[in-house]
Amino acid sequence: MPDTPLLGPSASDIATGYRKSITKRILIVGSAIAVLCLTVLLDIVSGPFDASIGRVIQVILQPTVATTNEAVVIWDLRLPVALMAVAVGAMLGVAGAEMQTILNNPLADPFTLGLSSAASFGAALAIVLGWSLIPGVGGLFVTVNAFVVAMLTSLGLFAFTRLRGVSPEAMILVGIAMLFTFNALLMFLQYGASEIQLAQLIFWQMGSLARATWEKVGICVALLAVVLPYFVYKSWALTALRMGEDKAAALGVNVSGLRLAVLAGVSLLSAVAVSFVGAIAFVGLVGPHIARMIVGEDQRGFLPLSALCGALILSGTSIASKSITPGVVYPIGMITSLIGIPFFISLILTQRKRHWQ
Amino acid sequence: MSGLHVTGLDFAYGSRPILKGVGFAPLPTGKLTALIGPNASGKSTLFRLIAGLLKPNGGQVHLGDQDLAKLSTRKRLQQVCFMPQFFTANAALTVFDVVMMAQKQLRGWKVSSADIDAVAEALHRGGIGHLSEAYVSELSGGQSQMISVVQALVRRSDVYLFDEPTSALDLRHQLDVLGRIRDAIADRQVTGLVALHDLNLAARFADHLILLGEGRILAEGPPDTVLRSDAIARTYGVEIEVTEGPRRDLLVHAY
Numbered sequence: 001m002p003d004t005p006l007l008g009p010s011a012s013d014i015a016t017g018y019r020k021s022i023t024k025r026i027l028i029v030g031s032a033i034a035v036l037c038l039t040v041l042l043d044i045v046s047g048p049f050d051a052s053i054g055r056v057i058q059v060i061l062q063p064t065v066a067t068t069n070e071a072v073v074i075w076d077l078r079l080p081v082a083l084m085a086v087a088v089g090a091m092l093g094v095a096g097a098e099m100q101t102i103l104n105n106p107l108a109d110p111f112t113l114g115l116s117s118a119a120s121f122g123a124a125l126a127i128v129l130g131w132s133l134i135p136g137v138g139g140l141f142v143t144v145n146a147f148v149v150a151m152l153t154s155l156g157l158f159a160f161t162r163l164r165g166v167s168p169e170a171m172i173l174v175g176i177a178m179l180f181t182f183n184a185l186l187m188f189l190q191y192g193a194s195e196i197q198l199a200q201l202i203f204w205q206m207g208s209l210a211r212a213t214w215e216k217v218g219i220c221v222a223l224l225a226v227v228l229p230y231f232v233y234k235s236w237a238l239t240a241l242r243m244g245e246d247k248a249a250a251l252g253v254n255v256s257g258l259r260l261a262v263l264a265g266v267s268l269l270s271a272v273a274v275s276f277v278g279a280i281a282f283v284g285l286v287g288p289h290i291a292r293m294i295v296g297e298d299q300r301g302f303l304p305l306s307a308l309c310g311a312l313i314l315s316g317t318s319i320a321s322k323s324i325t326p327g328v329v330y331p332i333g334m335i336t337s338l339i340g341i342p343f344f345i346s347l348i349l350t351q352r353k354r355h356w357q
Numbered sequence: 358m359s360g361l362h363v364t365g366l367d368f369a370y371g372s373r374p375i376l377k378g379v380g381f382a383p384l385p386t387g388k389l390t391a392l393i394g395p396n397a398s399g400k401s402t403l404f405r406l407i408a409g410l411l412k413p414n415g416g417q418v419h420l421g422d423q424d425l426a427k428l429s430t431r432k433r434l435q436q437v438c439f440m441p442q443f444f445t446a447n448a449a450l451t452v453f454d455v456v457m458m459a460q461k462q463l464r465g466w467k468v469s470s471a472d473i474d475a476v477a478e479a480l481h482r483g484g485i486g487h488l489s490e491a492y493v494s495e496l497s498g499g500q501s502q503m504i505s506v507v508q509a510l511v512r513r514s515d516v517y518l519f520d521e522p523t524s525a526l527d528l529r530h531q532l533d534v535l536g537r538i539r540d541a542i543a544d545r546q547v548t549g550l551v552a553l554h555d556l557n558l559a560a561r562f563a564d565h566l567i568l569l570g571e572g573r574i575l576a577e578g579p580p581d582t583v584l585r586s587d588a589i590a591r592t593y594g595v596e597i598e599v600t601e602g603p604r605r606d607l608l609v610h611a612y
Contacts, residue, residue, distance in 0.1 A: 008487035015477035017490055018453050022468075236463040242448035243455060243493075246441040249410055252434040252463060296449040296492070300466060 025301045028294060032308040036086065039315040043082040047322050049073045084212035085318040085332075086311045087220035088273045089283055093310020094224075095269040096284030097291065097302060098231060101238050102259045102266075103168040109284035110270035113157065113171070114178025115150045116281075119274040120205050121182040121189075122149030127201050128193045142204065143211075146275035153178055154267035161260065171263075206331030207278035209318055216276050223272055227265040228307075234258060235299035242297050282336045283310050286344050293347060313340060359421040360384040361516050361548045366406055366416035368399075375399045376406070377572040380416070384565065387546040389539045391553050391563035391580075395593055398569045400552040404518045407550075408439035420515060420548075435462060438514035440505045452488045452496070452504055456480060459508035476511060483507035484533065498525040506534050510541050516548045517541075523558065531555075535562045560584055560599075560607040568592060584609055 009017075044056050051059075051070065059066040059074050066074065092110065099108040110116050122145035125131045132141040133148045160174050190198060231238070237258055240248040245255050270284065287310035288302070295301035313336060320339055321330045360383035368376040376399050384390050392400050405411040407418050409430055418425045425433050440459075450458075456476050457468060480486045485503050493501065502525045509517060519538060523531040535551070539562050542549035553559045559566060559580065566583040568576040570592035576583045581599075583589065584607060590597045596612040 008481070008484070009489070011474070011477040011481040011486070014453070014480050014486050014489045015473050018457075018473055018477065021451075021453075021490070232466055235466055236458060236461050239450065239454070240458055240463065242450060243458070244441075250408065250434065250439050250441055251459065252431040254430065292449050296451060296454065298450060298454045300468075 025295050029301070029304050029308065032305060032312065036308060036312055036315060039312060039319060040082045040086060043085065043315055043318050044074060044078045046319050047073075047078065048327055080212040080214050080217055081209045081318060082315065083217045084209050084220065084277070085314040087217055087224065088209075088277050088280075089287070089311035089314030090307040091220060091224060091269040091273040091310070092280065092284040092314070093287035093291075093306040093308070094228065094231065094303065095266045095273070096286075096310070097288035097306035098238065098262050098266050099284070100288055101241060101297075101299075102262045103172055104242075105168060105172055106289070107285070108172065110266075110274060111179070111279075111281060111284070113175035113267075114153055114182060115267065115270050116274050116279040117179050117182035117186065118153035119146035119150040119271065120279050121186050122146040122275070123204050123278075124186055124189045124193075124201055125149070127204065128189045128197050143275045147271050149182075150271035150274060151267065153182075154263065154271070157263070157267075158260065161256075161263075165256070168259075171259075203331065205279050205333070207280040207333030207336075208329075208331050209277055209321075210329065211276065220272060220276070223268060227269055228303075230265060231262070231299075231303055234262070235303060238262070239297065239299045278331075278333060280314070280333050280336055282340050283313050286340055287313055289344070290347060360386050361407070361550070362419050363403075363407065364417050364419070366403070366418070367414040368402055368406055368411065369414060375402045375572055376413075378416070379403060379569070379572070379574055381567060381574060381577060383419075383421075384548050384550065386548050387543050388564040389542050389549045389551060389562055390565040390567060391551050391559040392567050392569060393553055393556060393559050393583075394569035398592075399572055400569055401520050403569065404439055404520050404550075404552065407516070407518060408437045409433040410439070431463075435512075436514055437516045437518065438509050438512045439518040439520075440509040441520060447494050448492075450493050451490050452485060452493060453477075453480065453490065455493055455504065456508055456511055460511045462512065479507050479511040483510070483537070484530075499527065499530065502526060503530065503534060506538065510537070513545075514547065517550070519549075519551045521552055521554065524554065531558060538562075556584065556597075556609040556611075557607075560609055580607055 041053060041056060045051060045053050051074065056074060059070050063071065063075065096109040099113065100106060122133070123142050125133070126142040126145040131145070133145050157171065157174055161171060164170055190201065193201065237248065237253045240251050240253050241255065241258065249255055288306040290309045291302055291305035295305050314332070317332045317335045317339065321332050321335050324330060362381060362383040364380040366376050366379040392403065394400055402411065406413050409425060420436060425437070453476060456479060457472065460472055460476050461468070480489055483503060483506065485500065485507060488496065488500060496504070502522065506519070506522050509519065522538065523534055526534060535558060538549060538551065551563070563580060566578065566580050567574060568583055568589060575588040575592055576586045584599050598610045600608050600610065602608045
């Protein structure tokens, strides 16, 4: 064989190219964090009670300088809402990203597996029938019911995969079956509900951050602190899974074990998110897609940016929900779709690469 | 580290037997062995059994004195590098990303400077440096096959199993890739087993041939012996003549 000259760039050029792309990725994640801080501030500033950005920063950094009014509005009302938007957005973003990864399906998100409709059904049980699935939770019983039914649903999904093996197609099909089952059950309850209950139920389903409290923010952050490190630890295995099961298995990934463990994490994240703020569509689906278009699917960029995109979308939505009509706070569920979808479609149209053919 | 050897491997998919008592003596290290045999003769199944991705119904796989069945799947796959040759290529991952994935072998989040240099060197040597920043979803079949080979060679294992590494490649790249595999096996003094359909390539690059057919090993030995054996014509169901080419290489003709 003749000693053919090797074409193309030298090894050091290739390495430099990759190092540049890593730097770029860090810059993107860094600027996303910066923008997120800005939207959180704007979220706190916007609303009927006038406070300047400077004053808000001062009150947050030095709680003692606040007047009683400012303390109540900023610390008790607006900060929990703003942080809840960030936490729930991040949870939905991460949940969607990893669901899409383990199921190898671009349409996977908490809705696809039926978790959102399960949560809605749980809430309906509380609102219409007044049932509390876990006794002694007091006023939180709507939230707790939603969570319990969503978790039961993913347990059902688990049991199914135990019986039939963990193929992504089967999981999605069962998820969709769950979705329709719970929608039917929900309609059943709606049919028998009074007008007030119906209004309450629909309002719950539209999603709202107004129910945010510091405790809920704490629960969300704690959950993220448990689940995210696990996903980070499994980042190469998850990246490998995108090359196909065969390849991943050849690299030593226990594919079904990974799918089940990640499904557990993702179920927890979405069940908590959905039970706290209601069924918010779109964030879990689109956050990861935006992240994928920007940094690709190496989990080391994809995971943080999916979380950040989810957080940004929901934080932006929170601002928009207060700003469209002064004095009215719209349900966030419809805002996410209305604002996000045109943005998303424009991204798809301007994208050079298509990854889900 | 002495070579890989297999004794009495049995395997069936359900009630359909694939391998019936397959065994071979320790393969020499530093030499390339080619596994040949018609379609559906069980070549890929044998590879998966050696790698531990399938569990045999009977028989053992040893690497030197080590019974590989005693290792965890993860450990075993670090010693035995098996790369399926094709991948579903719809991921938004660059060529560099996927080779880095093989280099990291699922260890740790961080990528060290040495990792980056090793991957860059492997891409450069593999002749796919110009594709480094391309997404794997944009590659042709041949290109993705070359990336699979680079992914395999970037890893440090004791046994390398290549399943049809050249089936989608043009002439030049076939010679290129097999030459690179043979050199790597010799440099590292490890065991290399390549499944090949092209008997001429097998004759040219392999030091040792194993003929698999009907779930059994039908012939084994240096290319000259195996290719001239009766078993080969019978297994493939064609007439085979072997002549010597202009550079004292073996040429296989089928009629």
